[in-house]
Amino acid sequence: MSGLVVVGVDGAESSLAAVEEAAREARARGAGLRIVHAFVWPAMHVPTGPSPLGPPEGGIRTMVDRLTAEAVERARATAPDVGVRHAVVTGEPLTVLEAQSREAELVVVGSRGTGGFVGLLVGSTAVHLAAHGRCPVLVVREPARADGPVVVGVDGSAAGRRAVDFAFAEAELRKVPLVALHAWTTWNAPLPAPQDASEPYANPPGALAGEEERLLSEALAGFRERYPGVVVDHKVVHGGVREALIEASRSAQLVVVAARGRGGFTGLLLGSVSQALLHHAHCPVAIVRGGE
Incomplete structure (x- = not known):
């Protein structure tokens, strides 16, 4: 054992x-x-x-x-x-x-x-x-759905990589798909580099969404090879992170998040997203601390 x-x-x-x-x-x-x-x-x-x-x-x-x-x-x-x-x-x-x-x-x-x-x-x-x-x-919090996927909140932060790794391992253990969810708004998305240097604040339509898609793909890079048997569904949502993950928890058997992501104040040990899920998720929640 x-x-x-x-x-x-x-x-x-x-x-x-x-x-x-x-x-x-x-x-x-x-x-x-x-x-x-x-x-x-x-x-x-x-x-x-x-x-x-x-x-x-x-x-x-x-x-x-x-x-x-x-x-x-x-x-x-x-x-x-x-x-x-x-x-x-x-x-x-x-x-x-x-x-x-x-x-x-x-x-x-x-x-x-x-x-x-x-x-x-x-x-x-x-x-x-x-x-x-x-x-x-x-x-x-509530009984797990036997037929639901594992959902992981992905924000691209270094602290979040352990949560992604844990979520892949859980999906493999449970033999269920993994939903990798990344939520963004115009307020928390980093601005992409402008294509025209003469107009530093001008970006073509869809540039922000494209950057967020790329962020999610990069955050998952390497994990697919380590967990080849896990079916992964990429999900990029334009909206609040907390609201998106709480809604996803309705059909999930487990939601996984990092204790703290890329937002918030450095001194906090538990971020607002993980706290919101602890209070409002509709399924069990796994909180994974980073390497601090």
Whole structure:
């Protein structure tokens, strides 16, 4: 067995959906699966075992054992041939899962856990891991469509190459087509060099669109040779990046984006596009950090 997929669980239904997705990922990769629950010791020295006044099956530790056993059972039912291990680790979920990401090839989490505020669309653990994880992070927002393609957002940035590579690998593992989507507007597209030097701001009709087509082709160069079995659909959209990817997620089984692309502020660890997808995508989202 080579490789490791880690999934964080906390008893929420979204974390059990994440367990199923993680089990499928581990099976496709020929990797092991580690189910991790981060356990925070209660304040005021509350005992973790059953209360003397309560039922013998009560207590925090019994609850933790029960939820991890349920997660293990769900994983084995989804992928019986995958080696499953589980661990209860003392610490805050954000810290524990970030540490786990150092030795994993993929970390999977649900979009929202048992904590936080009801009105939030995505939990703090998912957002934190997407920004700080040391490996790709897959956030399960809604169940994946078995018949959908993998969609990858391409912006031509150096940071985005890892996301493109990950998306090709996912499409190959899942044996589905890859939709390489590049969205542009007149505000974010670099101006092509003018054909007539005497008119530096004049370009023939369609010049911007042609440059964006070329950008997408160049961003995918080399990946087709590395993944010859993946069918790729080039898709150049004149419109907002976030809107285009969210719309594409309606028919996708996975959307892949870089944590940060060519826009935004350098100091930000998570860009506006990846954050928008974490909150609004209609399928699981994989966030891939660059080489920083």
